[in-house]
Every structure is written in structure tokens, then in C-alpha cells.
Amino acid sequence: MANLTMLSTRIPKLKPTTSEKLPFTTKISTFYPFSSNHQYNNVIITHKPNTTNNFTPKSAVSSIEESIGTSNESEDEEGKEKFDWYKQWYPVMPLCDLDKRKPTGKKVIGIDIVVWWDMNKSEWKVFDDMCPHRLAPLSEGRIDQRGRLQCVYHGWCFNGSGQCKLIPQAPPDGPPVHTSKKACVSVYPSTVQNGILWFWANSDPEFKDILQKKKPPFMPALDDPSYSALISSREINYGYEALVENLMDPAHVGYAHYGILTKKTPKNKPVKGVDREGGRPLNLRIQDMDINGFSTIQEWGSGKFFAPCVYYVYPQSSAIDSANDNGNGSGSVSSVDSKAQVSTRKIPILVFICIPVSPGKSRLIWSFPRNFAVWLDKIIPKWVFHLNQNLVLDSDLYLLHVQERNIMEAGPTNWHKVCYVPTKADAILSGYRRWLNKYSNGGVNWGSKFNGGALPPTPLREELLDRYWTHTVNCSSCNAAYKGLNIAEITLQVISFGLIGVLALTKQGTMNTIQRSALFSVAILCFLASKWLSKFIYKNFHFHDYNHALI
Incomplete structure (x- = not known):
């Protein structure tokens, strides 16, 4: 989801070392390190890509499932050490x-x-x-x-x-x-x-x-004055587990956010690749899993999940090499270039902070630090970026709300049984589900609250995709813009009716035909502008439905 206009700034791409094209369209070439007191062990989940043919025999499927942690032998994987959700x-x-x-x-x-x-x-x-x-x-x-x-x-x-x-x-x-x-x-x-x-x-x-004794994960780029780092938040009408899983799934971006984070393909233009959305195999994996989280390796960068809330992705010059080293590379945050090289590169970072609120409810805080085009944030109001970012969140919200209920019916610990995830494109989110199973019995431990984690009823679509109560009233920038635009709407209506009143009360001969026509035209334009503004306010600050079939 970057700025999620930087996801519309789109996750920049590294220069690939293979013939495959990366799924995003802007450039990244290095990373900005994050620090934390968490320690990791050396558990690595890897898989060698099948380069012989397009057919995957049953034995190969089993190998892939084992490599991404979906095989039955690790389905329960309950350890003695359990994650304490109330000591974080x-x-x-x-x-x-x-x-x-x-x-x-x-x-x-x-x-x-x-x-x-x-x-x-x-x-x-x-x-x-x-x-x-x-x-x-x-x-x-x-x-x-x-x-x-x-x-x-x-x-x-x-x-x-x-x-x-x-x-x-x-x-x-x-x-x-x-x-x-x-x-x-x-x-x-x-x-x-x-x-x-x-x-x-x-x-x-x-x-x-x-x-x-223990501090929250520290993210230096958010405090670095050479980086632009706008921070925002939104209440989400699906649960924490689904939120984290979705953010760890780059394969869905071209489909669920088609036309928002990816470019639309004209209908009369021939499709390149397997489909217009640019779907392709992804070589993803996780490593260093322990009770505190794990690291992720992607083709265009690396990431870290600091349990329970922080997941960030950063570009890294060695990310492709480590992704293609068949598990021998560490993908370590320490593998960086010199500071001089880093300072000359365009570095976007994705920071997602996921907060469990209650069953079926979560909160997302996001920021997309970057060391380029910093001037944009000084001249463009923050709420303008939020228009596209909220659209990104809306575009797959209903899908995830329903998906969460389907998974809950089967039981969270049975995720690997009911979900068929045979490719390495699902390796990171599968690893996250393994982490939940191993350290928290498949989900957030709510204790005696919420009747054991039962989900609330599904609301009307307008309430489910509501923006006003989930974002506008909580965001200082959007709230100010909302009030200002409403004042502008009323002002335009007053001007429109005022001008009509002037025309009606003006005696014949006081104004010539051209003057009367000009005033009448201005009145009509103000009225139309107020109506357009009313729809703009409702669509961007209250409710914006999303129909994937019409995109």
C-alpha cells in the first residue's frame, strides 16, 4: 500500500539479475537500516526454483509446501515458549x-x-x-x-x-x-x-x-530530517491477523489494487505476460524466525517483522543476490554500501505498524520514508496523499473482511489445511501464519475478553468501507480539509443563490443583457461547482465503493 501514494510512488525496483521483470515501476537500489534489541536465531526457510519445465509434479509441490511451511508435518508446531500479548x-x-x-x-x-x-x-x-x-x-x-x-x-x-x-x-x-x-x-x-x-x-x-529494560522498535528514517516521513493511521474493519498477512503479500498488489498502484492496460492493447495485471512467479522467503518475529527476503528488498506490530520493507543492493543464493545468503541488514553511496541513492522504505484492537477490528499506522522528492510534502497538503492511500485500503477491504470470516469458520490453527498456498509467492505470509501457530495458537490471545475471539456481525457495505469515522475524524489534516471544503461548498451555494436574487431584484434597464447573462452564468457555475464539491467530499471523506469488475 506506498507514499500508499508512494505505493503509488510504487515500490521502486532494483535492476534484476535475471530475465524476470520486477513487479513495481520506480527505482530502488539500497536500504536504510532499522535497529531493534530483538535477537534472531538461524532457522531458514528456502527452496530452489524449478527451472526445468512448467509442470510441477506432486513431489515438487510437496517440496514447495515444505519450504514455505505449509506441509502437514509442521501444521501444529506448538513450542513451549508462548508470546505474551499483554507484555508488549x-x-x-x-x-x-x-x-x-x-x-x-x-x-x-x-x-x-x-x-x-x-x-x-x-x-x-x-x-x-x-x-x-x-x-x-x-x-x-x-x-x-x-x-x-x-x-x-x-x-x-x-x-x-x-x-x-x-x-x-x-x-x-x-x-x-x-x-x-x-x-x-x-x-x-x-x-x-x-x-x-x-x-x-x-x-x-x-x-x-x-x-x-525494553523499548519499542526504533526506526531511524522516521527521525531523519533528510527523509520525508509523513505518518498516518486508519481504523480497519477486519482483524489484526488478516491485516499483517495482507501487508506481507506483494503478489496481490497488481490484482486487488489494479489501476491504483499499478498502471491500467488499455483494453485494445495486447497483453504482455500471463495477464494484464502482470502476474508472475515471485521468489520470497523468510528466515531467522523466533518468538520476537522474523526476517523476510524479497527480490526487490528485505524486510523485518518485529512482533507484534512492526513490519517494514527496505531496498537493499544485495537483496536479489540473497534471494537467489538458494538460502546460503543471510540477507542481513548489515550488508550495506558505504554512507557516501547510500546518500546518493533514492531510498524509499515501507513502514507498516499493525495494531490489534478487538476481534475483527485493527488499526494501521503507516509511513513511507524516502530521501527524494522531499519537497513534495512541503507544498502538497497531507490530506491529498491520503485520497489515494485510503482508496488503496478500500480496494481490498471487503475481500479481507469476508476472507477473515471464512478462515475463522475453519479455525485459525487450520489455516494451512484450508488454504492452498503451493507457490513461493505465499512464503512470507505462510511464515507469518506459522509464527502465529507456533507462538500464539494461531491468533491473538484475547484472554477472557470478547467471548474467545468471536467476530462481530458483518455491517452494511457503507459502514464497512466508511472513511469518516475510520480516518477523517482522527486525521488532523483530513479533518481540517473536510471542514474547509464544506465551508467552500456552502459559500458557493450562497454566491449562486445570491446572484440569482440580485438578478431577480434588479430593475429592468439597470443592467444590459450581456451583464445579466454574465451574472446568471456565474451563478450557474457556482451552483454546479458546489454540487461537484459535495460529491467529492462524500466520495473521499465518507464512502467510496470499489467494484473490481469495472476496473
Whole structure:
């Protein structure tokens, strides 16, 4: 999905060393390294390409399935070590979309939290979104004149440490009931990194200093001033597992996003290759899998999955060589060119941060850092990029929503049984499903929440593909544009009807025929412009349906 206008900037391509063409159309030639404290082992999933003929015998199919982790012998692959979903760092929101004037409510990994700006300590705070008095949501409250978080139900106030500082109903000469531990709000450890607010999903006091022991994955390009790195987010109406799997699947781009991220082929133009969408074999694999995630090797770059949230893809000059070395190359992030060479190359990076919200709901934060055409972001408003990026997300949203339910009916741990994935184009997403099976019984462990992970009912299509509540109201740029365009629409209508009124009230002979015709024409043009603007607003900020059959 890059800028997802850089996915319409499209993932740039390396110069291939084989006769195969890469599936994307702009150039990349190196990478920008990311750092993390995660350690990886040496488990490698590889497969030698079949170059003898186009027919794949049963034995070869079995070999491919084994190489990408779909064979029955590894179907359960349950290890003793299990991933603890509630002892991890999770991103909440980009800072650019948080408002210091008011508290903001979010749900992450099934936990309702409230984010607010503590002006006394000049830092963001993440609390449990529940007042200890009568369990009302604090996210509906306000920040009072003393910089405290106030519950608007009865006026209880809390400082940045979660301590209750005021119970208006308590007599001033009575016992200090506000000092009771029962009057406190649970506080989650939080930190700001790469322009994103993160929180630790466990408020137990033992994790108070967790930041000293474990930090969120660090992405240098997001803080590098020589890179353009716009950050945005959207609520997604399908689950975390489907979201991560989809982002690890480059083979779907030419089909699900045809005409958005790839160029349309005129109907009268002869088709080159197997189809107009440019489908072809892909040589993908994963390596270094452990409980913290794994690395990916692709023909145009490499990637890393830092469990549970971060997946990024970066170009690498050695990526094709390591992809074609039959598993002997490490694909290591350390295999870089000199800084002088790196600085002269166009480097786009894809950063996807996937957040489990609840069963059937997720949140995506994305950024596409690049060290070229940085000036574009200074002259083009952020919301303009979001028009295409949201279209990318919409174009396969319904497919994934239905797919998720089909997989859930079969059982998440049975993914490899019900899904037939015989080619190496599915190696990365198959590896991700193996990781889920091995370390988390096939999916997110919601604990006792959500009736064991049951999915919510499928909403109407307009609600499923809604943009207003999933993006527009949460994005500072799009929200401002939405308000401004609505004002422009009303202004055009007022001008149109105003001019018609002037014409109606003007006495004969005051204006000649040419003047009256000109005013009438301007009135009509303003009215038509307001109608066009109304459709533009609805289509880009509310609901945009997508019909693949008509593309």
C-alpha cells in the first residue's frame, strides 16, 4: 500500500539479475537500516526454483509446501515458549493526530485507554479509560484549568500519576477520601518514539520502569530530517491477523489494487505476460524466525517483522543476490554500501505498524520514508496523499473482511489445511501464519475478553468501507480539509443563490443583457461547482465503493 501514494510512488525496483521483470515501476537500489534489541536465531526457510519445465509434479509441490511451511508435518508446531500479548509495547496514535486540548479514547489489544496531555509534566499520559467512581469513560472528560484530567460525570480530577486530586462532593473538613487507592486510575507506561505515542499494555507496578529494560522498535528514517516521513493511521474493519498477512503479500498488489498502484492496460492493447495485471512467479522467503518475529527476503528488498506490530520493507543492493543464493545468503541488514553511496541513492522504505484492537477490528499506522522528492510534502497538503492511500485500503477491504470470516469458520490453527498456498509467492505470509501457530495458537490471545475471539456481525457495505469515522475524524489534516471544503461548498451555494436574487431584484434597464447573462452564468457555475464539491467530499471523506469488475 506506498507514499500508499508512494505505493503509488510504487515500490521502486532494483535492476534484476535475471530475465524476470520486477513487479513495481520506480527505482530502488539500497536500504536504510532499522535497529531493534530483538535477537534472531538461524532457522531458514528456502527452496530452489524449478527451472526445468512448467509442470510441477506432486513431489515438487510437496517440496514447495515444505519450504514455505505449509506441509502437514509442521501444521501444529506448538513450542513451549508462548508470546505474551499483554507484555508488549503498542503504538497508540501518531502525535500529529493527537490534540493536547482534550483527552482521546482508543482501544488497543482489547484495552480501553485514554490519552491526554499532562501540561504540568509536559508529556503524554495513557490511563485506563474508566473513572474509579462510577466507571464512566474518562475520554469523554476534559482537562481542567490546573492541567488535571477531569471526569465530566461528577468532576473527579486526576493528576499525571493517576492519583485523585479532587472529589467535589467530599466535604473539605472531612476525611481525605480522595487519597484512597480505590480513587486512583490505572496508569500505563508510555513513551514517544518516531513521532508515535507507544504504551505498555500492562499497568502492573512491576512494569513501571519497563522502558529501561525494553523499548519499542526504533526506526531511524522516521527521525531523519533528510527523509520525508509523513505518518498516518486508519481504523480497519477486519482483524489484526488478516491485516499483517495482507501487508506481507506483494503478489496481490497488481490484482486487488489494479489501476491504483499499478498502471491500467488499455483494453485494445495486447497483453504482455500471463495477464494484464502482470502476474508472475515471485521468489520470497523468510528466515531467522523466533518468538520476537522474523526476517523476510524479497527480490526487490528485505524486510523485518518485529512482533507484534512492526513490519517494514527496505531496498537493499544485495537483496536479489540473497534471494537467489538458494538460502546460503543471510540477507542481513548489515550488508550495506558505504554512507557516501547510500546518500546518493533514492531510498524509499515501507513502514507498516499493525495494531490489534478487538476481534475483527485493527488499526494501521503507516509511513513511507524516502530521501527524494522531499519537497513534495512541503507544498502538497497531507490530506491529498491520503485520497489515494485510503482508496488503496478500500480496494481490498471487503475481500479481507469476508476472507477473515471464512478462515475463522475453519479455525485459525487450520489455516494451512484450508488454504492452498503451493507457490513461493505465499512464503512470507505462510511464515507469518506459522509464527502465529507456533507462538500464539494461531491468533491473538484475547484472554477472557470478547467471548474467545468471536467476530462481530458483518455491517452494511457503507459502514464497512466508511472513511469518516475510520480516518477523517482522527486525521488532523483530513479533518481540517473536510471542514474547509464544506465551508467552500456552502459559500458557493450562497454566491449562486445570491446572484440569482440580485438578478431577480434588479430593475429592468439597470443592467444590459450581456451583464445579466454574465451574472446568471456565474451563478450557474457556482451552483454546479458546489454540487461537484459535495460529491467529492462524500466520495473521499465518507464512502467510496470499489467494484473490481469495472476496473
